[in-house]
Amino acid sequence: MSSSSQGVLQVRELGFAYSSRGSTVLSGVSIDFEAGAITALTGPSGCGKSTLLYIAGLMLRPTEGAVLFQGTDVSALRDSDRSQIRRNNMGFVFQDALLDPSRTVLDNVLEPAVFAGVPRRHLSGRAHDLLEAFGVSHRASHRPGQISGGQAQRVALCRALLLEPTVILGDEPTGNLDADSTEVVWETLDSAANQGATVIIATHNARLATRAHAHIALS
Numbered sequence: 001m002s003s004s005s006q007g008v009l010q011v012r013e014l015g016f017a018y019s020s021r022g023s024t025v026l027s028g029v030s031i032d033f034e035a036g037a038i039t040a041l042t043g044p045s046g047c048g049k050s051t052l053l054y055i056a057g058l059m060l061r062p063t064e065g066a067v068l069f070q071g072t073d074v075s076a077l078r079d080s081d082r083s084q085i086r087r088n089n090m091g092f093v094f095q096d097a098l099l100d101p102s103r104t105v106l107d108n109v110l111e112p113a114v115f116a117g118v119p120r121r122h123l124s125g126r127a128h129d130l131l132e133a134f135g136v137s138h139r140a141s142h143r144p145g146q147i148s149g150g151q152a153q154r155v156a157l158c159r160a161l162l163l164e165p166t167v168i169l170g171d172e173p174t175g176n177l178d179a180d181s182t183e184v185v186w187e188t189l190d191s192a193a194n195q196g197a198t199v200i201i202a203t204h205n206a207r208l209a210t211r212a213h214a215h216i217a218l219s
């Protein structure tokens with residue numbers, strides 16, 4: 001992970017609308033997401049937290065402005081180059097987990113290894129350790145349809161953390177969790193940040209937002 005203190009991921013004067021005739025979701029948003037820190041994005045439902053995460057995670061292109069990754073504007077790169085940057089550096093936890101229903105929990109966690117071309121056997125130990133740490137190792141051979149929403153969210157987090165990404169993006173990563181699991185997730189994200197990761201979460205949990213190193217309130 002990067003040891004730089006800041007500037008791994010920056011957005012500059014971002015503007016975004018989902019369609020040319022649609023309303024503007026983001027306008028003039030500039031943020032430095034610091035390495036070694038958790039940044040919490042808060043704001044009312046529909047204000048654009050998920051949209052901003054998708055843009056920062058290179059899944060959406062901004063309509064205006066730039067996304068800088070390690071100092072380079074990556075907003076206009078080809079899709080394949082953006083995907084490669086994302087796969088090699090970023091882990092994403094989606095709001096509704098988005099696990100592959102046809103594959104086991106363990107295979108879902110190992111999915112980034114497949115895309116990165118790393119043999120599964122090299123990472124199956126880490127995958128098991130993550131599932132253990134999040135209290136879902138007993139579900140390793142189950143399918144996503146056989147586990148609870150909170151368990152699915154923790155499995156999605158294991159998947160996001162598998163390759164020790166430099167950037168971790170979480171869309172309500174504790175949204176379905178009880179207090180104890182929320183704490184485990186928080187400690188894990190905090191530990192990743194302490195090791196240098198840039199962690200960005202969208203959350204409606206005001207208590208978590210106050211614990212983050214930086215707190216950006218969108219409106």
Ligand SMILES: Nc1ncnc2c1ncn2[C@@H]1O[C@H](COP(=O)(O)OP(=O)(O)OP(=O)(O)O)[C@@H](O)[C@H]1O
Nearest residue numbers: 018022025043044045046047048049050051052202
């Ligand atoms: N695929 C889409 N196409 C068109 N509009 C969309 C799309 N996704 C989101 N929107 C709209 O963009 C705006 C911002 O949505 P977004 O999901 O980013 O908000 P949010 O702050 O994350 O909300 P929440 O807290 O409810 O998750 C909303 O008005 C939403 O209806």
